[in-house]
Amino acid sequence: MKFNFRFSNLLGTVYRCGNLNFTRDGNSVISPVGNRVTIFDLKNNKSETLPLATKYNIKCVGLSPDGCFAIIIDEEGAALLVSLVCKSVLHHFHFNGSVHCVSFSPDGRRFVVAKDNIAQMYYAPGKKREFNAFVLDKTYFGPYDETTFIDWTDDSKCFVIGSKDMTTWVFGAERWDNLIYYSLGGHKDAIVACFFEAASLDLYTLSQDGTLCVWQCDTELDGLRLKAPKGWRADVLQRDKEEEEEDDDIEKEDDIIRGKTIPDDEKKMDKVKYSHVAKHFFNKEGDFNDLTSAAYHKKTHLLVTGFASGIFHLHELPEFNLIHSLSISDQKIASISINSTGDWIAFGCSGLGQLLVWEWQSESYVLKQQGHFNSMVSLAYSPDGQYIVTGGNDGKVKVWNTLSGFCFVTFTEHTSGVTAVTFTSTGYVVVSASLDGTVRAFDLHRYRNFRTFTSPRPTQFSCVALDSSGEIVTAGSQDSFEIFIWSMQTGRLLDVLSGHEGPISGLCFNPMKSILASASWDKTVRLWDMFDSWRTKETLNLTSDALAVTFRPDGVELAVATLNSQLSFWDHENAVQTGSIECRHDLKVGRKELDKITAKHAAKGKSFTTLCYSADGQCILAGGMSKFVCIYHIKEQILMKKFEISCNYSLDAMEEFLDRRRITEFGNLALIDQDAADEEGIALALPGVRKGDMSSRRFKPEIRVTSLHFSPTGRCWAATTTEGLLIFSLDSGLVFDPFELDISITPSSVRATLRQKEFTKAIMMAFRLNEKKLIQEVLESVPSHEIEVVASSLPELYVEKLLEFLASAFEISHHLEFYLIWTQRLLMLHGPKLKLRAGKLLALIQFLQKSIQRHFDDVSKLCDWNRYNIKYALGVSQQRGMKRPLEPLITDEDSDSESASLQLMREEEEEMQM
Template sequence: MKFAYRFSNLLGTVYRCGNLSFTCDGNSVISPVGNRVTVFDLKNNKSNTLPLATRYNIKCVGLSPDGRLAIIVDEGGDALLVSLVCRSVLHHFHFKGAVHSVSFSPDGRKFVVTKGNIAQVYHAPGRKREFNAFVLDKTYFGPYDETTCIDWTDDSRCFAVGSRDMSTWVFGAERWDNLIYYALGGHKDAIVACFFEASSLDLYTLSQDGALCVWQCDTLPEGLRLKAPTGWKADLLQREEEQEEEEEEGAESETTIRGKATPAAEEQQGKVKYSRVAKYFFNKEGDFNNLTAAAYHKKVHLLVTGFASGIFHLHELPEFNLIHSLSISDQRVASVAINSSGDWIAFGCSGLGQLLVWEWQSESYVLKQQGHFNSMVSLAYSPDGQYIVTGGDDGKVKVWNTLSGFCFVTFTEHSSGVTGVTFTTTGYVIVTSSMDGTVRAFDLHRYRNFRTFTSPRPTQFSCVAVDSSGEIVSAGAQDSFEVFIWSMQTGRLLDVLSGHEGPISGLCFNPMKSVLASASWDRTVRLWDMADSWRTTETLALTSDALAVAFRPDGAELAVATLNSQITFWDPENAVQTGSIEGRHDLKTGRKELDKITAKHSAKGKAFTTLCYSADGQSILAGGMSKFVCIYHVREQILRKKFEISCNLSLDAMEEFLNRRKMTEFGNLALIDQDAAEEGGVAIPLPGVKKGDMSSRHFKPEIRVTSLRFSPTGRCWAATTTEGLLIYSLDAQMLFDPFELDTSVTPVRIRAALRQRDFTRAILLAFRLNERKLLQETLEAVPWDEIEVVSSSLPDLYVEKVLEFLASSFEVSRHLEFYLIWTQKLLMVHGQKLKSRVGTLLPAVQFLQKSIQRHLDDVSKLCDWNRYNLQYALAVSKQRGLKRPSEPLGSEEEAGASEDDDDDSLHLLGGGPGHADAPLA
C-alpha cells in the first residue's frame, strides 16, 4: 500500500490534437491530450484525466447519445470502447487503417467510421449481448479521396460524408428505395464539414477555401421508402401476404396482383433530388486563412467556423447573418464543439495547446486554459501541497491547483526559458531562474513580480534554491561557473561563490542548517556555509559529472546523480560516502528512429537528471532520459518500484528495437517526411522556402522526465515530462490493507466492543483490520465529550494512523467540527511525544494541515460574505430608522428627498466589500 501509486491526473496540457466534444448534459468538455483523454467539468470547476491510454496520439473521439460510452481511436487505427460511468476500458478493436472521424447515430443504434475513402456502419455496442462489441453492418463506397467528416439526420435514417475530392455524399442508413446514395459537388476545395438541418434532409457543406453551400432536398425524411426485398425473401413475403388475404377476403372473387411497380409509377414517385439554393463565402484575410473547423447547432441554427489564422465566426443559418467575428490567437483553430443548449462553444488550438470555452451570448470565457508551449522543465510543490508551480522552455511560470487541476495564474516576465522554480517556506512566494540572466520572485497574494535579481555580468542561470528562512536566494550560472547569493529582503547581491570549474547543474539548501550544496560538471559537489562568510566547508569528489543534488528532509544525508548513471549518498557532516546505486539497467532507454546504434549502447550516455527524497526520507525518486521513473530504498539500496510514465508510440525513443518495416534499401523511412504535409503534423519550413514546397522538416518529441517532486503530504508525487505534468497518487480503491492482523480481529468483535462502550479497544481493533467504513463507524460512535479520554489512552503507534485517517476524512466528510475536536485532542495529548518522531510523522501532519487549510479558506470566505451582508443590512436598517420622523412628512418634496437619500446610502454601502461585484477581503 505504501507504494501503490497510480496515475491520477494530467496537468499542464489541456489539448493536443483530435476533436473536442461536450457531454450530453453540456456541463463537461472532453479533450484529447496526447494519448489520454481529459474531462473538464465546467460546472464544478475540476479537470480529471481518465486512467487509460492508447498506443498513439488520439485522432478522434465519438460519444454515444446517452453519454455513457465513448469510442476513442488513435492515429494507428486502434480503438478503445470506454465506459464514462466507471472510467474503464470495455473492449479493444483495430480498424485496420487510419480513422478520420467517428459518429454515433442520434438513436444510439449505430455508428459510422470513416477511413480512407470508405464509410463503415457498425452496430452500436451494448445494445445486445454479444461476444464482439464491434459488428460491421455495411460498407459504403463513393468518394475518390479520403473522407473528412460525418453528420447524421435527426431520425438516423441517413448520414452525409465529406471528402477531400470536393464532394459530399448522402447515404441511406437503411436500404431505401428512393435514396441509395447522392453525390453533391459545387466546391473547389476539400470538404471540412457537412451538417443536416433539423428534421430535414436539407444540407450545409463547407469547404476549406471558405465556401458554404446550402442544399435543399425535395423529399421529407418521412418520404423515404424501404426497398422491396428481392429473391427468395420476396417470394416468401408474397406467399405469406397472399395467404393472409385469402383468409380475410374468403369468397370475394376480386384479386390483387402484387409485384414490382411499373416504370410510370416509379417515375411518379421519383428519387430524392438535391438542388443548391445558395452559396456564401466567408471573409478571407490573406492566402493562409483556410477554414479548418466548424460546428453547427441544429436547434438554434448557429454555425461556428474556425480558421487557420485563429479567427472564428458565428453565423445564423440559413440567412447567413454574422453574429460575431473574433480572434483567439495567431494559430489555427483545430477543433470546434457546441454544447447541447447552444450556449457554450469550445475551441481547441493544437499549435499552442490551448482550450477555450466561450459563452457567445454574454461574450465571456467559461474556461481559458493553455499549457506550456514547449516542454516543462521544472516543478515545485507548495509547503501545504495545494499548489504546483511549473516552469517551461517558453519562459512562462504557471501555478496549478492540485484539487481542481486548473492553472489559475501565469507569469510571463521571463524572456527566455525557465530553468528552475521553488517555493519559499511560507508558500506565498515563488522564486524562478531563467536563461535570460534574471532570478525573479513572485508574490501569490497580489500576483506580481516584486523582486528581480541580476548578476554584475550577464550570465545564464541553470538552477535556483532558497534557504529554509526564505531570506537567502541562490542561483547557479551555466557559463561563468559561479554561484550568486542575494538577499530576499533588500534584493541586493550579497556574494559570488567561485570555485567550480564547470557549469552548475544543481543547488540545494540543507533544510535544518544554513548550508548550500552545489553540484557541477567538474565532478565535485561543494558545501558552502552561509553563516560563516560563505566559505567552502567541504568538497565532495565524484567519479563523473554531477547532474542533480538533493538533501534528505532531515538534512542528514545528501544524494547526488552523476553522468555514469549512478546515485551516490553522502554524509554532509563528515564528507563520507555512505552508499551508491547503479541505475543504468533500470533506466532502459529507448532507441530513437534515427539512431545508428542500439538502445543498449545508447544507454551508456544516459543518466538520472532529477532526484527527490520521499517525505519520510526512506526512499528516493529518480528520473531522466527515459520513460521510466524509479523509486529506490536508500538504506537497502534496492529498487522498490518502477513506473512507466508513458506508452505513447507517437513520441520518440519509446521502443527498444527499431521497426524493420521502416528500414528500406534507400535508408530509414523516418527520414522521409510523410506526415509533414498533413494538418496534424508539425511542419517546420526551411528558411527561405515558400509555402507548398516539399522541403519541410518533421520531428517527433523525445520522451524524457525533466523534474520530479514528492508532495509534502507523501500521498502523491508529480513529474514534468514530454507529455505534461503527471500526478501519481496512492490508489484509494485498495480498501483492505490490514495492520497487525490476527484471527481475533473481526467486525463482529469491533461492534461488540462499541456496544460495551469500550471505545479504545474498538478503535484499536478497527485500525488493525483497517477497513475505511468500519473505521468511520468506530470513530463517529465516540461521544464528543469522551474524545479526550479515548485519545489519551491510544498508543503512540496508533496516533499516526488516526491522524492520517482524520486528514483523509476532512476531504469527504460533513462532520467538520467533530473531526476537528478529534484532531485538537490528539495533538494536545500526544504533542510532546510526537516531537521525537517528527521525521516519520511529517507527511501525516502536512496532509492534515492541507485538509484543514482548505476548509479554512472555504469557511472564511463564507463567513466574511455573511458578515458583510449582515453589516450592510444593519446599516441600511439604521439609516432608515434615522430617516423615519416621529410625525409624517409635510410635503411630497420632503418624501422624495428622503427616498433619494435612501438610494444614495444603498449605493454607497453596496460598493463596499459586501457588494456582489466587490472582491472579498
C-alpha cells in the same frame, strides 16, 4: 513505505489534437490530450484524466447519445470502447487504417467511421455483454479522396459525408427506394464540415476556402421509402405473410416491403433531389484565411466557424447573419464543439495546446486553460501540497491547483526558458531562474513580480535554491561557473561564490543547517557554510559529472546523480560516501527514430538527471532520459519499483528495436531525406539538439523526465515529462492492508465491542483490520462529549494512524466540526510526545494541514460573502429609514444588536486570520 502509486491525473496539458465533445448534460468537456482523455467538469471546477491510454495520439473521439460510452481511436486506427460511468475499457478493436472521423447516430443504434475514401457503418454496442462489440453493417463508397466529416439526420435515417475531393455525399442508413446516395458539388476546395438542418434533409456544406453552400431537398424525412427486398429476403417475407394470412391472395413479390404494399402512385414518385439555394463567403475582404473547423447547433440555428488565423465567427442560419467575430490567438482553431443547450462553445488550438469554453450570450470565458508551449522543465510543490509550480522552455511560470487540476495564474515576465522553480517556506512566494539572466520572485497574494535578481555581468542561470527561512536566494550559472547569492528583503547581491570549473547543475540547501550544496560538471560537489562567510566547508570528489544533488529531509544524508548512471550517497559531515547504486540497467532507454546505434549502446550515455527523497527519507525517486521513473531503497540499495511514464509511440525513443516495416533496401525510411513536397518527410536533427527542429515537416518530441518532486504529504509525487505534468498517488482503495491482525478481529466483533460502548478498544480493533468504512463507522459512533476521554486513552501508535485517517477524511466527509474536535483533542493531549518524532511525522502533519487549510479557505470566502451581504442589507435598510423617518425599519435596539453582531463577526474573522 508503500509503493502502490498509480496514475492519478494529468496536468499542464489540456489539449493536443483530435475533436472536442461535450457530455450529454453539457456541463463537461471531453478533451483528447496526447494518448489520454481528460474530462473538464465546468460546473464543479475540476478536471479528471481517465486511467487509460492508447498506443498513439488520439485522432478522434465519438460519444454515444446517452453519454455512457465513448469510442476513442488513435492515429493507427486502434479503437477503445470506454465506459464513462466506470471509467474502464470494455473492448479493443482495430479499424486497419487511419480513421478521420467517427459519429454515433442520434438513436444510438449505429455509428459511422470515415476511413480513407470510404465510410463504414457499424452496429453500436448495446447494454448486453457481447463477444464482438463492433459488427460491420455496410460499407459506403463514393468519394475519391479522404473523408473529413460526418453528420446524421435527427431520425437516424440518413447521414452525410464530406470529402477532400470537394464533394459531399448523402447516404441512407437503410435501403431506401428513393435515396441510395446523392453527390453534391459546388465547392472549389476540400470540405471541412457539412450539417443537416433540424428535422430535415436540407444541407449546409462548408469548404476550406471559406465558402458556405445551402442545399434544399424536395423530400421530407417521412417521404423516404424502404426498398423492395429481392432474392431470399423476399422469399422469407413472403413465407411469413403466407403463414399469417392463408386466405388472402398472394401479391406480387416486388410490391411487398416488410409486409406492406406500395400503391402504384407512390412507385411513380421521383427520386430525392437537391437544389442549390444560396452561397455565402466568409472571406469577403479578399484576405485568404483557411477555414479549419466548424460546429452547428440545430435547435438555435447557430453556426460557429474557426479559421487558421485564430479567428472564429458566429452566424445565424439560414440568413447568414453575423453575431460575433472574435480572435482567441494567432494559431489555427483545430476543433469546435457546442453543448446541448447551445450556450457554451469549446475551442481547441493544437498549436498552443489551448482549450477555451466561451459563453457567447454573455461574451465571457467559462474556461481558459493553456499548457506550456514547449516542454516543462521543472516543478515544485508548495509546503502544504495544495499547489504545484512549473516552469517551461516557453519562459512561463504556471501555478496549478492539485485538487481541481487547473492553472490559476501564469507569469510571463521571463524572456527565455525557465530552468528551475521553487516555493518559499511560507508557500506564498515563487522563485524562478531563467536563461535570460534573471531570477524572479512572484507574490501569490497579488500575482505580481515583486523582485528581480540580476548578476553584474550577463549569465544564464541553470538552478535555484532558497534557505529554510526564505531570506537567502541562490542561483547557479552554467556559463560563468559561479553561484550568486541575493537577499530576498532588499534584492541586493550579497556574494558571488567561485571555485567550480564547470557549469553548475544543481543547488540544494540543508533543511536543518545553513549549508549549501552545489553540484557541477567538474566532478565535484562543494559544501558552502552560510555562517562562515560562505567558505567552502567540504569538496566531495565524484567519479563523473554531477547532474543533480539533493538533501534528505532530515539533512543527514546527501544524494548525487552522476553522468555514469550512478547514484551516490554521502555523509556530508564527515565527507564519507556511504553507498552507491548502479542504475544503468534500470533506465532501458528506447531507440530514437534517427539513431544509427541500438538502444543497448545508446543507454551507455544516458543517466538520471533529477532526484527526490521520499517524505520519510528511506527511498529516493530518480528520473531522466528515459520513459521510466525508479524508486530505490537507499539502505538496501535495491530497486523497489519502476513506473512507466508513457506508452505513447507517437513520441520518440519509445521502441527498443527498429520497426521492420520502415526498413528498406536503402536503410531506415526516417534517415532518407525525402522530397520537400512530401509531407511525411523529416529533416535530420542537428547533433546535441534536444528540443528538435520546429521548422521540420514532421516533429516527434523525445520522451524524457525533466523534474521530479514528492508531495510534502507523502501521498503522491509529480513528474514533468514530455507528456505533461503527471501525478501519481497512492491507490489505497483496492489494497487490503491490515495491521497486527489476528483471527479474533472481524467486522462483527468490532461492532459488538462498539455496542458495549468500549470505544477505545473498538477504534484499535478497527485500525488493526484497517478498513476505512469500518473505521469511519466506529469514529462517528463516539459521542462528542466522550472524544477527549477516548483520545487520551489511545496509545501513541494508534494516535498517528488516527491522525492520518482524519487528514484523508477531511477531503471527503461533511462532518467538519466533529473531525476538527477529534484533531484538536489528539494534538493537545499527545502533542509533546509527537514533537519527539517530528521528523518522521512531518509528512503526516503537512497532509493534515493541507486538508484543514482547504476547508479554511472555503469557509473564509463564505464568511466574507455573508459579511458583505449583511453590510449591503444594513446600508439599504438605513437608506429606507432616512426616507421614512416616521416608520423606521430598524429600531435603536435592532441597530445596536446588529452592530454588536458585526463587531462579533469581525473579531471572529481576526481570530481565524491569526
